[in-house]
Amino acid sequence: MSELWATFWTVLRDPRIxxxxxxxTWGIVGLVTIIAAYRGTADLALVVLQxxxxxxxxxxxxxIVGISLGLASVHFDRVESIEERRxxxxxxxxxxxLTKTVAERRSP
Amino acid sequence: MTSQTFAPDVLEHLGDPTTxxxxxxxxxxTLRAVRPLSPVPTFVGMAxxxxxxxxxxxxxxxxxxxxDVSRQVPYLISGGIFGLxxxxxxxxxxxxxxxxxxxxxREQQTRMLADAVDQLGxxxxxxxxxxxx
Numbered sequence: 001m002s003e004l005w006a007t008f009w010t011v012l013r014d015p016r017i018x019x020x021x022x023x024x025t026w027g028i029v030g031l032v033t034i035i036a037a038y039r040g041t042a043d044l045a046l047v048v049l050q051x052x053x054x055x056x057x058x059x060x061x062x063x064i065v066g067i068s069l070g071l072a073s074v075h076f077d078r079v080e081s082i083e084e085r086r087x088x089x090x091x092x093x094x095x096x097x098l099t100k101t102v103a104e105r106r107s108p
Numbered sequence: 109m110t111s112q113t114f115a116p117d118v119l120e121h122l123g124d125p126t127t128x129x130x131x132x133x134x135x136x137x138t139l140r141a142v143r144p145l146s147p148v149p150t151f152v153g154m155a156x157x158x159x160x161x162x163x164x165x166x167x168x169x170x171x172x173x174x175x176d177v178s179r180q181v182p183y184l185i186s187g188g189i190f191g192l193x194x195x196x197x198x199x200x201x202x203x204x205x206x207x208x209x210x211x212x213x214r215e216q217q218t219r220m221l222a223d224a225v226d227q228l229g230x231x232x233x234x235x236x237x238x239x240x241x
Contacts, residue, residue, distance in 0.1 A: 051180045056168040059188045063164060063195040067157060070199030074206045081210040088217040095224040103231045 016079055023072045030064030033057050144212040153201030160194030163187050 011017055037057020041050040141148040167187020171180045 048175055048177045048180060051177065051184060052168055052172040055164065055171050055184060055188045059192050060161075060164050060168070063161060063192050066192075066196055067199055070196075070203055074203050077206060077210060081214065085213060085217055088214075088221060092217065092221050092224055095221065095228060099224065099228045099231050102228070106231070 016075075019075050020072070023068045023075065026068035027065055027072075030061045030066075030068060033061035033064060037061060144208040149205035149208075150202055153198045153203075153205060156198030156201060157195050158198075160191045160196075160198060163191035163194060167191060 012021075034057060037053045040053040040057060044050050044053075140146055164187060167183045170187065171183045174180045174183070
């Protein structure tokens with residue numbers, strides 16, 4: 001059990017996973033807000049009382065979902081880009097080492 | 109295979125690849141704020157998002173205080189829909205700024221790699237290594 005917690009905690013400490021969890025939570029909060037707005041308006045018969053729900057819950061919920069999805073897109077792009085740049089840097093370093101070795105062997 | 113001699117500056121240049129510097133965005137001149145590596149567009153995008161949320165909040169508070177639908181609808185459109193548009197625009201600006209930055213960093217590394225390949229070509233005596241890319 002403690003091993004499971006240790007594994008769970010290690011996974012949670014990874015900043016990439018933490019960011020995805022936070023953004024996912026915000027997305028769910030946005031959806032819940034929209035559902036709450038729907039439940040609020042469904043119980044009302046007057047449009048004048050429904051419109052504040054539309055604004056706060058409906059449009060506000062869409063805004064929160066849009067923000068979380070946009071930032072998630074930025075996050076995934078950055079994670080992929082970091083991995084790619086790390087591999088390119090290693091390749092570049094290896095090439096320079098190879099070039100240096102060949103040059104040293106060929107120099108008088 | 110012919111023996112090759114190399115000038116000292118060639119060997120000297122084959123130093124630590126991690127110290128290569130590359131000035132990106134030089135074609136933007138004095139417009140530093142719109143350079144790909146500038147953090148300004150990201151902050152502008154975040155500010156637009158915050159402003160959009162604030163506008164939605166103000167529209168909600170004003171709408172809740174009105175008893176007439178005909179007075180609420182203008183708040184809905186100007187505050188609600190416009191605020192939502194501002195939020196989406198701000199998120200898009202942040203997204204584009206991030207993509208531009210990553211593109212420039214990738215270009216930097218690709219050029220460094222191309223330079224390394226050219227150097228290897230020169231070291232190996234490849235005649236095509238001096239041709240323009």
